[in-house]
Amino acid sequence: MTKNRIFIALILLLLFIPTTFMLWYGEETINKKAAGGYSVFSFSNQTEIVSTDDASALDFRIDNLDGKKHDYTIKTFLNKVEVDSLEQKVLTGESATINASEKTKEAILKNNQPKTKVEYSLLIEWGKKKETLKKQLTITNEK
């Protein structure tokens, strides 16, 4: 190889090493940060209507991205009055969809008139942390 070719090859090598490092480090960091250090709580669907036939609006989901398993304590409130409480274990990196208990469904449907608006809220506690979710619901008789 001539001197010039060695020179070019070395310049390209000097560019190849940091670019490859940054690409690799970027992928590693993004994957690591995307999957670690927090829990996500969300309602399974965005329906705001609950009927005797369909109570899926009450279902919610927990994604445990915390790097360790957790026992989540979930307290259910209707118009700020506690109606139920349950425990849910979720392993690290896993998700759980939680359907409302019969007790909760009953409390919503039997104690409220059709077309009334109810605030359904959840207080989720794990370790020393806590988080809330809430949904404004309309009760209906319609099937």
Next chain:
Amino acid sequence: MIFIFVKFYIAIALSLFIPGYFFTKLFLRNSDSQFSVIEKLLLSFSFSLILTNFLVIMMNFLSIAITAKSTLAVLAGSSLILAILSWKYSAKQKNKNQITSRSKFITLRNFSYRQMLIFLGIILLSCLIRTFYISDGIVPQTTDLGHHIYWSKTISESGKLPNYGMPDFIIGEHIIFSVVSLISGFSYISAMPVVVLFLINIFSLLAVSICGYWLISTFTSKKIGKTASFFTLLIIGTFFATSSPQAKFVSGGVIGNLIGNLFIPLAIYLFIVAIQRKDSNIAKLFYICLAGLAFTHHLSTFIFLYVFAGFFVLFIALTFVAYRFKFLKLFEDIRPYLLVFLSKGNLATLALIAGFALFIHMPSYLNKNAIDTAVGAPSKSTRVGLTIGSIMLSVGAWKLFYSLLGAIALAFTTFKKLSKKASKKTIPRIVSIAFMSSWFFTILIMSTKPALLKVDIISSRIVSYITYPLAIFSAFFIVFVFTKLFKKTSPIIAQILFFVVIGTGMISGFADISDSTRNNDPLKETAVMQTYRASQFLNGITKENENVLKDHIYLEGDTWMKLFFMKDYNYPLSRSYLRRYEDIAKERETCTRDMIAIPNSETGEKCFEETKVKYIVLKNGFDNAQFEKSTDFSKIYASSNVVIYQKYDEK
């Protein structure tokens, strides 16, 4: 993983190295051997970038869908055609006449092993500083980059070039990322965009170093020019390497400035070489480089035009002095140089570029409104100019001080050169001196006293362009003074003084790097990823007529949310910094602020109705109270950093 890396380097080779190599080889067939390998590498990179842009614009014009296969085929096919043409023409040329005497022109060839080592050492250090800075915060999250990458993703997803509908974006800023992503398969939410910008920044260092060589060696000597080019590379590459417009702009995604800072020194370099060698083919490359600049960044083009105008004025003034107002002789001497730029081939090239802009793709900023916005009396307090103190803070006191001394040294040299009788070398010398001076002083005036030049652009943006000429001026001063000192004083005194100057530069330049270390909070990157996860969630539930409002003040990485929806540049709507809503010059919409601040008020309700906003994305714990209390909102999503509220639909 390895396969995607291999594809990435194929994409980089095809879009940033190979086509430009054969293209410039074709143009430089008469003088190929006069160029050093670094110059060839720089030309290959820069013209590949330009060609990639023009080829993709042509594909769009011919209604060829911009996909991985089509771009790969077009880039590979074009490279092959250019390779065949350059091989055919260079073979012909060799048969015609052997290469002209190598010592005829000033060249940057023949590096000794020691010079090569120094050069590689500076490049290594420049790469290292930038790599550490960029890696500390590698998760894509910066505002500017998010805006730009949306358009690149639009190209990839739609298979055609976007209609921006605003003058803020230019097509040349986005094509390269689309091409690399399409061919390599790298996601836009990756380090890919900053890696491409890193390469552009490193090549801009080469451009300014080579440009410095040509500017200085034309009116001094090859030896001084070469030494000055090394110092230029050292100053620009390693001192103040993380401040703007360098690594900070790379991680921030200030794409236009970075590409502008590659093309401006490249254009000046090509202009000087064309003059030196009276080579109309190099003048063609100069025009094509300017076209590449114009299709990439409006501000850089604007700055170059001002610098060029300044050069023209200085050139006229200096030639009048040098020729003692003997206009006939002056015209006789200038004529051959004019012919270099105004040859038939070059006029045809200009006509082709004009035709391309008129009939194929007009840069989005070329309209009366956009031009009126940039030209005229400064209209805002941010555009009235900076003080020298602010410039010092921006570019570094050491660099500004030595560049001012460099300006004095240049004035001294100019006086000395002009006092001699005009000769064949006078015009190229004056061109170099005038261009070098104009590059520095025009930008200095534009940044400090913009009203004098009728510039109505944010002064802090203009000043970032002064960094490159300052590096050349500082390098010129160091070489100018120490060449004399080493000859005329004792070597020990000269060495001590040299280490004082370079040592203070290192202390000042590296202290700046240390101050600007990002100290990136690892939790911030997790917060960014939470924003992206929430965006994915929202994208899965939003319907066609439902709008989303997010908070730009507190949310991390919110600008990138639009990449998950890909519905519109302004989707989701954004609550901006509160000062932006208070503008005495024009009335601003306030709904994006009011829907978060007072969602339950009459104004808030009206805004929700007008904008069809159904979901509001906020940082957890910031401006949440009104939504927590309200019975008109559900809280449908929560993580430690991001919450999403849903407006209750009574229907």
